[in-house]
Amino acid sequence: MVLTNPDELTWTDTTDFVVVGYGGAGVSAALQAAEDGLKVIAIDSFAGGGATAMNGGIFYAGGGTAVQQELGIQDTADDMYNYLKLEVGDVVKPETLRRFCDGSVEDFNWLMKHGVKFGNTYYPHKTFYPPSGYFLYHSDSGLAATYAAQTPSVPRGHKYWHVANNQATGFGVYLTEPLQKKAQSLGVTFWPRTEARRLIMSATGEVLGVAVLRMPEGSAHTEKYIEAQETARTLLQKLPSSMPGFAKFEAKAERYWEQAKRLQEAYGQWHFIRASKGVCLSAGGFIWNRKMLQANAPKYVSNMAMGSPGGDNGSGIMLGWSVGGATAMMERVSSWRFINPPAQWPKGLLVNAQGKRFVNEELYGAAIGREMNEHHGGRGYIILDRTLYRQSWKSAVWENLFPFMRLPLILALLLQTKKGKTLGVLAKKIGVSEENLRASVKRYNESAQGYAPDEFGKSAKECHPILEGPFYAVDVSANSKLFPCSAMTVGGLRVNEETGQVLREDGSSIIGLYAAGRTAIGLPSNLYVSGLSAADCVFSGRRAARHASAAEV
Structure with a gap:
């Protein structure tokens, strides 16, 4: 207009x-x-x-936050900048990243001033999400040898404090709700x-x-509209979008979206x-x-x-585009192929559909996911020996894991894992080249046994030789039905x-x-x-x- x-x-x-x-x-x-x-x-x-x-309620901050200082963890804006430039690349200007890092403590303090609370217990081990009761952890690839060689490994993943529970998502309300409350007190008018x-x-x-x-507020039509919207959103969260049966929920949700749209257009x-x-x-x-x-x-x-079912639909981007706004990097997606926990999986090797190893398994899940999706057709198998496989089961059953972490792990071990007495048998079962798989394992074992540096730079302590059969391949492909690869x-x-x-x-x-x-x-x-x-x-x-x-x- x-x-x-x-x-x-x-x-x-x-x-x-x-x-x-x-x-x-x-x-x-x-x-x-x-x-x-x-x-x-x-x-x-x-x-x-x-x-x-x-979301999971994690806020990335560094440079000496109140939590870091309380725990005696040394961090500077310079160290934060030097790490993040490895991750951020050139998508923003160096001076923008510099401002972000220099202002990180102030942003953190601003949140706390307005009622956001952060916990102060530190989890020092590699994981994609901290166990219950821990609120500061390494939420990036900083513990990986390839990164640690360039910049200090510092925990910067701050989780909002909350009473312990087993939910998988929704912790982000501990950021949004205090800020909304403060905004309202300052006169912000909100129209839901x-x-x-x-x-x-x-x-x-x-x-x-x-x-x-x-x-309109208080209208019976609005109540029906809200009910239709929320029913659709609930249906879309019944199953991960990659799992069998999701299409049925999606189709049913679409009918409720249409109902909401008709009510919106009419009233x-x-x-x-x-x-x-x-x-x-x-x-x-x-x-x-x-x-x-x-x-x-x-x-x-x-x-x-x-993200937000029904939201995250591109409407904001399209509004900007409609008045001449330029878009960029629309092909970019963050896809998280997390393989830790269990801690044993990154000690194996991750191969593609040709049986070739393609990534450092100790990296953060988004780094693994991007490599797998962009260059390997979204396919991936974790190769384990008997020892790692058995230890994986122990971790899955006995470790302090949230249910949303434990269940997919157990399902993957039960239903998405193939077993072979030899690597040749295993290769046939998962449909990859036996020659490539044997060569990949051979090179990996040479590194794990200290004869050569790891070709992808994985830490020596994270390399476990794959020697003792039977051997196992866990399907962790992006289209996995039971071990989904999430993305935004x-x-x-x-x-x-x-x-x-x-x-x-x-x-x-x-x-x-x-x-x-x-x-x-x-x-x-x-x-x-x-x-x-x-x-x-x-x-x-x-x-x-x-x-x-x-x-x-």
């Missing part, structure tokens, strides 16, 4: 700053803007929280069940506001919100939009979608890294339009580590708000 004169439209609402999507990035933007004195309206298609509220349909622009290309469709009320300081798009990525995923990142369609998109709108404004193809900034979180290109757009997306949401949301509050009207 383009206006020759802003006054030609009857604006139903007027504010300074509008936030579209009220998850981690959105609430950070709204709260910062309110602190800076702006009048803010935040909208969300659902009840708020987004993918951030549904409200969908941004289009941006409103001036003839000169400035974003003036946004047109939204809002379900939703149009609001035209004038935003004098700008609009911030923070509506997540597009992992739940399967058509958009197929078009942009087809290698990852078989991965399990993570990390491409999106290009932004001015100084301001957070959305960029056009020619590199110019769209005045009045910002993007944050997974709607935008950010720190996790190269190689994700646990907690980095949440940290980037806070960083980018606050960046957008700060610029908007300082911008001239």
Whole structure:
């Protein structure tokens, strides 16, 4: 919608700053803007929280956080920067990464000031998620020898404090809810069940506001709309999207989405919100939009979608694109092939569909997942000997694991593992080249026995010779039905890294339009580590708000 004169439209609402999507990035933007004195309206298609509220509750921070200091863990912004530049690459400018690291402690303190609590027990071992009762751990590849040789190994994965429980997800509410509460106390107006349909622009290309469709509060039709939405979301969470039977739940959910859409079209009320300081798009990525995923990142369609079911549908990205915003890295997906726990699996070797080893098994799951999906067709088998296999079972049964970690592990060992008396028999059972498998194991054993350095740089202590049969192959492919490989998109709108404004193809900034979180290109757009997306949401949301509050009207 383009206006020759802003006054030609009857604006139903007027504010300074509008936030579209009220998850981690959105609430950070709204709260910062309110602190800076702006009048803010935040909208969300659902009840708020987004993918951030549904995640595992990890926040990546360093440089000497209060928790690190309390535990006597030495860290500096320089060390954090030197590590993250290995992960982030060139997806953001060095000075942007520098600002993120230099400001990490301040972001951490800002969260605590507004009611976010962090635990202070340290788990020093490699794992993709800390056991119950632990709140600080190595949430990246820092313990791997290839990284430790370049920068100190420092735990930076901070988990929000909570009473112990066995749930798999949803710990992110310990970030979003305190921030929402504080934002409300500062006057932020929140409209749930409200969908941004289009941006409103001036003839000169400035974003003036946004047109939204809002379900009226207290209406019986709204109650039916909410029931349809939440039923659809519940159905999509019944099974991982990679498992047999998910398609039936997806089809049933689609009927509820259609019901919600009909109610919205019939009873939703149009609001035209004038935003004098700008609009911030923070509506997540597009992992739940399967058509958009197929078009942009087809290698990852078989991965399990993570994020907000029904949300993370690309709507924020498409809104920005509709007014000339440039997108980039839309093919980029963070796909997590976690193989630790159990601690024994990374001591084996991971081979592809040709029987060739292809990665350092001790790396963080996103590094393994990207290599497997991008270059090996999403196929992977962990090769174990009798000792590692038996120890894996002991770990699966007796270790302090959350149920969401234990069950897939046991199912994989029971139902996705092939056994062979010899490597030749095993190769035939999993359909790989016997010659390649034998050669891969031979080279690996030479490293494990100290005769040669590991070809992928794995730590010597993590290399276990595969000598004693029978031998086992655990299928950990991306399309695994029982041991799913979860994923989220990390491409999106290009932004001015100084301001957070959305960029056009020619590199110019769209005045009045910002993007944050997974709607935008950010720190996790190269190689994700646990907690980095949440940290980037806070960083980018606050960046957008700060610029908007300082911008001239």
